[in-house]
Amino acid sequence: MFECYGKKLLRIDLSTRSVSEEPLREPFIERWVGGMGFGTKLFTTEVPATADPLGPDNTIYISVGPLNGTLAPLFAQTCIVTKSPLTGGIINSYAGGHLAGSLKATGYDVIVFEGQAEGLVYVLVTPDGVRIVDCPELAGASVRVAEAAVKRASGRDDLHTLGIGLAGENRVRYAAVISETRAFGRGGVGAVFGSKNLKVVGVAGIGDVRVADAEGFSAAVDAAYQAFREDLAQPWSLLGSFGQVGTGSGMGLVNEKHALATRHHHFSHFERAEQISGQAIAAQYPTRPVACLGCPVHCGMLHKPVETKWGEIWTRGPEYETTYSLGSLCLNDDPEMLFKANDQAEEYGMDTLSLGVSVAFALECADRGLLPRDALGDGYVLEFGNPDTTIHLIDMIAHREGLGDTLADGVRRASQAIDGGSQEFALQVKGLEFAAWMPERMRGIAVTFATSNRGACHKRAPIGMELMEVIPMDGIEGRAALVAEIQDKVNAIFTLVACRFSEFVLPLEQFVALLNTATGLDYTPERFMQLGEAIWTLERLYNLAAGVEGDQDRLPNICFEVPEDFPPEAKPLTREDFATLLRDYYATRGWNEQGRPTPERLAALGLHE
Amino acid sequence: MVQRLIVDVEKCTECRACELKCSFVHFGLFNPGKSGIRIVSDWPELPRARVCIQCEEPACLPACPTGALVLTKAGVVEVVHELCIGCGLCVDACPYDGIWLDPLSDIAVKCDTCAGRFECVATCFAGALSVGE
Numbered sequence: 001m002f003e004c005y006g007k008k009l010l011r012i013d014l015s016t017r018s019v020s021e022e023p024l025r026e027p028f029i030e031r032w033v034g035g036m037g038f039g040t041k042l043f044t045t046e047v048p049a050t051a052d053p054l055g056p057d058n059t060i061y062i063s064v065g066p067l068n069g070t071l072a073p074l075f076a077q078t079c080i081v082t083k084s085p086l087t088g089g090i091i092n093s094y095a096g097g098h099l100a101g102s103l104k105a106t107g108y109d110v111i112v113f114e115g116q117a118e119g120l121v122y123v124l125v126t127p128d129g130v131r132i133v134d135c136p137e138l139a140g141a142s143v144r145v146a147e148a149a150v151k152r153a154s155g156r157d158d159l160h161t162l163g164i165g166l167a168g169e170n171r172v173r174y175a176a177v178i179s180e181t182r183a184f185g186r187g188g189v190g191a192v193f194g195s196k197n198l199k200v201v202g203v204a205g206i207g208d209v210r211v212a213d214a215e216g217f218s219a220a221v222d223a224a225y226q227a228f229r230e231d232l233a234q235p236w237s238l239l240g241s242f243g244q245v246g247t248g249s250g251m252g253l254v255n256e257k258h259a260l261a262t263r264h265h266h267f268s269h270f271e272r273a274e275q276i277s278g279q280a281i282a283a284q285y286p287t288r289p290v291a292c293l294g295c296p297v298h299c300g301m302l303h304k305p306v307e308t309k310w311g312e313i314w315t316r317g318p319e320y321e322t323t324y325s326l327g328s329l330c331l332n333d334d335p336e337m338l339f340k341a342n343d344q345a346e347e348y349g350m351d352t353l354s355l356g357v358s359v360a361f362a363l364e365c366a367d368r369g370l371l372p373r374d375a376l377g378d379g380y381v382l383e384f385g386n387p388d389t390t391i392h393l394i395d396m397i398a399h400r401e402g403l404g405d406t407l408a409d410g411v412r413r414a415s416q417a418i419d420g421g422s423q424e425f426a427l428q429v430k431g432l433e434f435a436a437w438m439p440e441r442m443r444g445i446a447v448t449f450a451t452s453n454r455g456a457c458h459k460r461a462p463i464g465m466e467l468m469e470v471i472p473m474d475g476i477e478g479r480a481a482l483v484a485e486i487q488d489k490v491n492a493i494f495t496l497v498a499c500r501f502s503e504f505v506l507p508l509e510q511f512v513a514l515l516n517t518a519t520g521l522d523y524t525p526e527r528f529m530q531l532g533e534a535i536w537t538l539e540r541l542y543n544l545a546a547g548v549e550g551d552q553d554r555l556p557n558i559c560f561e562v563p564e565d566f567p568p569e570a571k572p573l574t575r576e577d578f579a580t581l582l583r584d585y586y587a588t589r590g591w592n593e594q595g596r597p598t599p600e601r602l603a604a605l606g607l608h609e
Numbered sequence: 610m611v612q613r614l615i616v617d618v619e620k621c622t623e624c625r626a627c628e629l630k631c632s633f634v635h636f637g638l639f640n641p642g643k644s645g646i647r648i649v650s651d652w653p654e655l656p657r658a659r660v661c662i663q664c665e666e667p668a669c670l671p672a673c674p675t676g677a678l679v680l681t682k683a684g685v686v687e688v689v690h691e692l693c694i695g696c697g698l699c700v701d702a703c704p705y706d707g708i709w710l711d712p713l714s715d716i717a718v719k720c721d722t723c724a725g726r727f728e729c730v731a732t733c734f735a736g737a738l739s740v741g742e
Contacts, residue, residue: 070639071629071732098625105640127712157649158642158712181652206712209639218633225732232734289735290652291624296734298622304653314653 001520003210004066005029006107009042012123012130014196015056015115019130024109030521034065035497036092037535038110039081043090044538049545053085053188054171054195060113062103062162062201065497066518069104069209069293071221073228074502075514076100076292078162078179079494084187085173085195086354086410087431087455089543091187095162096292096499099179102160105205117197120169122150126159126204138199140166142347143178150200163200164190165349167398171195172408174354174433178346181300181316182292185351187432187454188410212520220513224506228296231505238464239501241278242299243289247320248278250467257467258567259441261434262328263384264364265427268441268563268570272333276323281335290316297501308336310391318342318352321458324436325356330363330390337387341394348398357433358407359393360384361414361426370420375403425558430455430548439559440566440573442466442473447483447581450553453539459500460487474571480584488532495531534605537597541607550595553582610742611665611684614646614720614727616658620737623648623656627729627738631720634728642711645720646729661686661707661720669719672702677717687721 007029009022024038032041039061051057060082067075078100084091103111106125113123117132120139124131133153138146143165151159161179168175168190175190176183184190193199211217232240241249251273254260258268274280278301281287285306291298305314318326318338326332326341345352365371366382373382376396380389396404406414411433415426427434432455439446448461462482466473471482493503493511502511508525515523523531543549555578562572586593590601602608628644636643647659667686670678677692678699686708695715699708708719723729730738 069629071626071633073626101641206642207640208636208643208713211638214633214637229734288619288655289622291622291735293624294626294629295622295624296626298624298735302653316652 001212002026002029003212003520004070004518006104006109006207008108009110009112010108010125010130011112011114012132013114014117014121014132014198017132033495033515033531034109035063035077035079036081036491036494037531038063039079039092040090040535040538042110042112043081044542047083049542051083053083053088054191056116058083058192058195060189060192060196061110063110063497064100064104065495067496067498067514068100070211070217070518071294072514072518073221073224073294073296074499075496076295077497077499078103079497080177080184080189082189082192083546084432085171085191086188086412087548089430089453089546089548090539091189091454092494093177093184093186093189094494094497095177095179095182095184096295097160097180097182098293099160099162099182099203100497101293102158102205103203104209105207106203107205107207111201113196113198116195120197120199122163122200122202123198124150124154124202126154126156126202127206135199139169142166143349144347146200147180150202154202154204156204158206159202159204161200161202163349164193164198165347165398167348167350168194170398170400170408172350172397172400173410173413174351174358176345176349176351178349181346183346183351185353186457188351190349211518213517216517217514220510220517224510224514225296227505227510232296239297239299239504242501243297245278245282246301246317247299248276248281248318248323250320251277251323252279253467257441257473258565258570259438259467259473260328261324261436261438263331264329264360264425265438265440265558266563267565268438269565270328273328275333276327276335276338278320284335292499295499299501303339306336306339308340310340313339313343315339315343315346321436322352322356325353326359326390329356329360331385332387332390333385334387337391340391344391344394344398348394350398353435354410354433355394355397357427358397358411358414359390361411361422362393362403362407364425365418365422368420370418370422371403377402424556426556427558428456429555430552432456437461437463439555440563441570443476443479443573443577443581444483446555446559446573446578447480447585450555450578450582451483451585452487453536453543460490462486464504476577476581480581481588484585484588487536488529490532491535492528492532495535530605534607537602537605537607540597544596553595611663612722612725612740612742613663614660614722614729615739615741616646616660617737617739618655618658620735621648621656621658622735622737623650624735626732630729630732634723640711640713642713643718645718647709659706659709662705663722664705668702668704669699669708672698674698683722683725685722686719688717688719690716693717
């Protein structure tokens with residue numbers, strides 16, 4: 001059993017520069033499986049609820065799971081768990097690419113970073129051992145430059161990296177960790193790296209990845225391949241369209257359904273959306289699909305160098321969520337501006353979602369007279385639909401200059417600083433900025449944004465079902481229970497560590513078959529779902545202790561206003577409906593009216609406070 | 610002519626499922642280092658594929674001092690793992706970058722066509738792999 005684990009953890013204390021290995025015990029592995037399970041259990045056990053997210057008491061857990069590095073399709077994600085400098089609660093953040101396979105092959109299931117280095121360092125984990133290397137020369141370097149420098153210095157062409165740019169060093173609270181153009185985007189994990197003076201981590205694993213039951217695993221992989229083959233062959237396949245033009249392929253549909261957040265949620269439809277859709281960008285600019293390890297979907301779009309007014313850019317992306325946050329939300333319709341903004345976000349290392357929402361917040365404040373139009377100086381006008389302003393403001397945020405310094409703390413803190421009623425429209429929950437969906441339109445999104453432990457995150461929502469109208473977008477009957485079920489399921493598959501898209505195709509039973517044949521464990525679908533619930537509950541308990549309480553399961557007031565172009569047949573979100581949804585959600589979860597898990601529910605999950 | 614694996618790098622998505630499949634077929638585990646095909650990324654340019662072209666007069670064969678390389682009836686050079694001492698002389702001898710050492714075990718690794726089954730081809734969703742001469 002447990003052949004597919006290294007069964008050990010690597011702990012690196014950056015303050016003392018000490019490195020140690022710890023065994024991962026079999027009962028721990030069986031209980032928490034991997035990825036999000038390992039990260040959440042270790043984090044909630046070890047990091048005090050009072051820890052400053054940007055202080056030495058916070059800890060970073062980088063983990064892989066049982067299916068990483070195998071042929072099982074869509075299991076190429078790496079998980080980072082830490083305390084978010086945006087929310088003050090726990091955050092789990094993911095990136096795909098080719099990092100997870102290499103990390104898995106090092107033999108470490110988890111790498112832990114504690115403390116704070118005195119100066120900027122990079123860390124190498126290779127067959128030659130662990131090295132902590134001072135790198136003052138990389139201060140301020142872009143992610144791409146830093147990754148290349150570390151790779152060169154390591155002398156290994158098999159090194160895979162994750163690292164931060166200037167934004168992480170400057171503790172921009174939504175700084176991302178970038179791994180070879182893939183982003184651990186949400187929650188500010190890059191700022192935590194920055195607070196530890198951790199610039200880049202390079203891993204080179206050369207080990208064998210084994211499975212418990214090779215024959216059974218092979219059959220489970222074949223079945224998964226078959227499921228993807230069948231899905232991708234359908235003309236309507238969403239994943240198929242992702243593979244053709246990228247994740248931006250759905251923009252037309254979202255726009256048609258009046259669910260595309262536009263001009264800071266004043267509108268639900270962007271009349272120039274077709275200029276920045278995946279189809280339009282792929283048609284206009286030379287692109288080719290690139291995939292994460294072993295992935296048949298290949299949703300990453302790699303662009304050849306494009307000459308723009310901001311210089312030559314080659315980039316991978318932009319992803320759908322970026323075309324919302326820096327596109328429709330800011331009323332930007334220029335694909336080349338999106339290339340540039342995407343490139344800035346990657347080189348500085350920032351979450352394009354929180355970044356775009358922060359820019360849009362400033363534009364909205366200017367519209368409402370809370371900021372002067374010329375607040376940026378240098379002739380830049382704070383107004384929607386002005387690409388140059390957006391590009392300039394992104395630079396200011398990464399450098400923490402002027403208004404950029406305020407916006408670098410995220411819209412919750414920025415709205416407290418700017419005040420003037422701006423808290424009412426700041427697009428955030430628990431301090432995390434909105435992802436690309438409209439609670440005004442979709443009730444599953446309303447519940448998900450309000451209740452996610454990460455804040456206003458879309459990763460665990462019935463988006464496809466609502467958009468395709470399998471269920472009515474504005475229906476509330478059973479919606480909270482559906483969201484809770486999806487939350488549990490996604491948490492469970494994030495232990496493996498799966499890409500979110502895998503769940504579009506694979507039924508729960510196939511995840512469990514892959515897990516069991518790889519590990520030798522004997523999970524049932526029910527037990528697997530309960531694992532997801534237990535992880536969610538651990539996160540919730542931690543957040544409660546950290547002061548992220550039930551009163552933060554809310555939406556900003558702007559979500560209860562009716563967008564100007566709302567279709568007549570669409571039902572606006574009412575406070576009554578939202579209260580019902582939240583009540584249903586707590587009841588489904590077995591939580592009390594304050595959103596606190598009851599002792600009975602904790603006992604049923606085998607968790608004890 | 611000996612059948613060999615053809616890689617169309619213009620179609621390749623760099624997912625490297627072929628590498629995982631190859632190591633699984635030959636060793637029953639997953640390790641790109643043990644794969645007889647390697648995909649090397651070079652963004653934003655196209656990737657480079659490393660794979661044996663099954664040449665008619667393989668330079669690797671006579672370079673092996675232990676008899677760990679054998680020529681099959683089909684004209685394919687195979688590695689006998691038990692006999693390989695990891696000296697790397699075959700790697701130096703090959704002018705086509707078609708054979709290398711697994712960094713973990715130091716065993717020579719190359720494409721042996723899976724006895725003509727070319728099992729990686731079916732894993733390639735992008736259709737970048739085919740069999741030719």
